[in-house]
Each structure stands twice: as C-alpha cells, then as structure tokens.
Amino acid sequence: MGHIHKQQVVALISGLIFGFGLGVSQMIDRDRVIGFLDVAGHWDPTLAFVMGGAVAVTLITFRVVLRQPRPLLASRFFLPTRNDIDRPLLIGAAIFGIGWGIAGYCPGPGLTALVLGLANPIIFVVAMIAGSLSWKAISDRAEKRQREGVKV
Amino acid sequence: MQSAWIAGLIGGMLIGLSATLLLAVNGRIAGISGMVNGALTFAASERWRWWFLGGMVGGGALYEYGLAAQPTPSSTFAPWAMLVGGFLVGVGTRLGNGCTSGHGVCGLGRLSGRSLAAVLTFMTTAALTVFVTHHVLG
Secondary structure (H helix, E strand, C coil): CCHHHHHHHHHHHHHHHHHHHHHHCCCCCHHHHHHHHCCCCCCCCHHHHHHHHHHHHHHHHHHHHCCCCCCCCCCCCCCCCCCCCCHHHHHHHHHHHHHHHHHCCCHHHHHHHHHHCCHHHHHHHHHHHHHHHHHHHHHHHHHHHHHHHHHC | CHHHHHHHHHHHHHHHHHHHHHHHHHCCCCCHHHHHHHHCCCCHHHHHHHHHHHHHHHHHHHHHHHHCCCCCCCCCCCHHHHHHHHHHHHHHHHHCCCCHHHHHHHHHHCCCHHHHHHHHHHHHHHHHHHHHHHHHCC
C-alpha cells in the first residue's frame, strides 16, 4: 500500500472520529447550537464544552506534532502561511457568522447531520456549496480582470 | 443538562483527537470548509478529502444508529433559513478561509492570531444574528 492510499485510510479514520465526535456532542442538533448562540435567551453552554474540549486537545498535541521534522506519511506540514488580519478574513468570518446564526449549522455539523435523513441539512449543504462556488467564481473573475489590467 | 456538557466535552476531545491524527500523519488541517472546497476541485491530489468527508458522515451515522440512547432531536425549522444561512456560510467561509473547525479547533490550537480574530468575529455576528432573529423579529 503506497503512501497515497495510507493517507486516504488515515483521512477516513480521522473523518470517522470527527463525525462521531459531532454526534456524541450533539452539535448535529441545530437547536443546541442556536441555544449556545442565544445569549439573551435560555443559554445552553454545551458548545463551549465542545470547543473547549477540542482546543484543549489541539493546544497540547499540535505543539508536540509541529515540533517534528515532518508528518509520519507526508513530506511536510501543509499549514496556512499568512499571519496578517486583513479585511477579507474579517468580512468573510462576519458573513459566515450571520449564516451560522440563521441556519444553526456550520459546515461540519451540517454535513454530518445529513445522516438524520431530514430535508433541512440537505438544503443547507446544497446552499453552502452554491455559496462557496459562487464566491469562487466572482473572485476568480476579479483576479483575472486584475491580471489582464496589469498586462495592459 | 450536565450530562450534555460532559457529552460535549468528550465529543469535543474526539474532534481534537481527529485533528491531531490528520496533522500528525498526513500533515493536514482538519478544517471542514476547506475540506469541502478542496474536494470540489475533483483533483486527484485532493481525493483524500472525499475519504475524510465520507468518514465524517459515516462517523455521524455510527453514533446516531449505533450508540445514541435516543435519536438526535430533529427541529422543524424553516427551509428558507437553511437556504439563506447555508449560502452565507458558503460565501463567508470561502472569503474568510475557514470555519469553526479550521479557525476554531485547528487555528486556536496553533495559536494563530488570524484564526483568533476570525473566531471572535464569527462568534459575535452569529450571536447578534440569533439575538435579532429570536428577540427583535421573533
């Protein structure tokens, strides 16, 4: 089994644990997420425990992992290289938050909630993909126009 | 109520463990919006992302139909909210390069200032949105 196939098996196992964790923590119940975001209502702190538990783990393990010269089955770590806080980051995060507050799903729980066999997660996932691809098309076109403008 | 917090803590730690495994072995960040966007390129080099996403849905099914003491409550919620909310989630995560998992679980774990700024921003606008939809309009 080559590295590519081993990586795919690892991705599968990692995905399984991720989805299982979302189920156990009940983040696939959108009302629980809305309950956390509804700070002025009957506040449900569960999401804070989920995020806290996850970050408590990564804060420790990522330090150890990133001290290694390279991952076990890859040539290097594929990490975001940017450190600056720019407008697209903040505007994007703000728009994402508004969508999250309306739907009650973020990408992971929305996709995992597909197993519930309900119409709502399906609508959410299709709309999310449409939004992402629409924005990609718009930014690709703006980039192309800018490149051509520079050429002239 | 307290059992929900404990389940949340355990589930959260599993998510952290999953992100650790993916980074330690494959050198990749477990950010779900990036996972979806990469998978949608259908490039051969991104095929592993489909395995992760398939695993994620499989893991959810394993919980729901294998372990769950009671089925996950299904809320009756307006489909238009899914349509509008989902679209904004898609646009925002593409523009802002990440969501709750990429910026939250992984970015905070890496002590990224960029991710912290993103998390504080989307937590704030999400809470404000729920305040408006639940207490001002509804």
